[in-house]
Amino acid sequence: MIAQKKGMQANPSHLLPSELIDRCIGSQIWVIMKGDKEIVGTLRGFDVYVNMVLEDVQEIETTAEGKRITKLDQILLNGNNIAVLVPGGKPEDVDGTW
C-alpha cells in the first residue's frame, strides 16, 4: 500500500506509460519511428526497452518517390528508434502529411 501511495504521488495520472502499452496487447498499434518510417500492426508483447513483438505488420516508408509499404508476418521491432506510439492503429484518413 505504501509503495502504491508513493507511485500515485509521482504519477498523478494513476497510469504508467508501460501500463498503457500493456493494455494495447492484442490490439492494433501505430508506431512512428524517428525518421520517415511508420509501422502498423497487432501488438503481441513488449519488454522494458519497449522492443515490441508485432503481427500482421505494415511498414510504411515515406520517400521522395512516394510511399512504400512492406507487409510482414511477425516482427521484433527494436525499441531504440521509436518516437511515438498510437494505440488503436492508424486511422484511414491520416495520410502522413501534417
Next chain:
Amino acid sequence: MGEEEATVKEPLDLIKLSLDERIYVKCRGERELRGRLHAYDQHLNMILGEVEETVTTVEIDDETYEEIIKTQKRSIPFLFVRGDSVILISPPLRS
C-alpha cells in the same frame, strides 16, 4: 574440428572462431575492410592486420544527374576499428 559449428551459442562466438582468419567488415560510411583478425572485445573493437580498405562514394554529375560510383582502395598494415562503426562482420567461407 567438426564441433566448431556447435560452439556458436552466441553471436560473438562467430567472431571468436574467426581469430587469426581473414574477415570482411562492413562499416558505417560506405567503408569496407578485409583483413586478419588479431583481437576483438565485446564492443567489436578490433585489431586487424594486412588490411585492404575500400571506400565507396556516390557523386551526382552536375549536368547529366547520373550517379557516379567511385571506389577507392588502400592497404593498411595494421589498424584498430572502433566497434560502434561496425555494421556487419563475415568470417571466411568454411569449406
Next chain:
Amino acid sequence: MAEAGVVVGEAKTPSDFLKSIRGKPVIVKLNSGVDYRGILACLDGYMNIAMEQTEEYVNGQLKNKYGDAFIRGNNVLYISTVRQQ
C-alpha cells in the same frame, strides 16, 4: 491487471519471439534500409545476430552473399519472420 492471467498468457514477449525463430529463415532490416535474409543462428541481448546463408539486399536488389554473418545489434531496426507461402 495481475488477475488478468489470460492476457499475460497470450502475450508474446521479445524473448519468447527470439526463442521461437532460432534456426528459421528471417529478414533483418537495418536502420540504413538494407535487408539481410538468411537463417538465424543465434542472437544476444544487444540484438547482435549471427546468420547463415545470408543475402544482402539494397533497395530490394541482391548485392552480396555471406556464408556466415555477424550483425551488430545497434544497427537493427527489426527482425521479421518470413511469410510462409
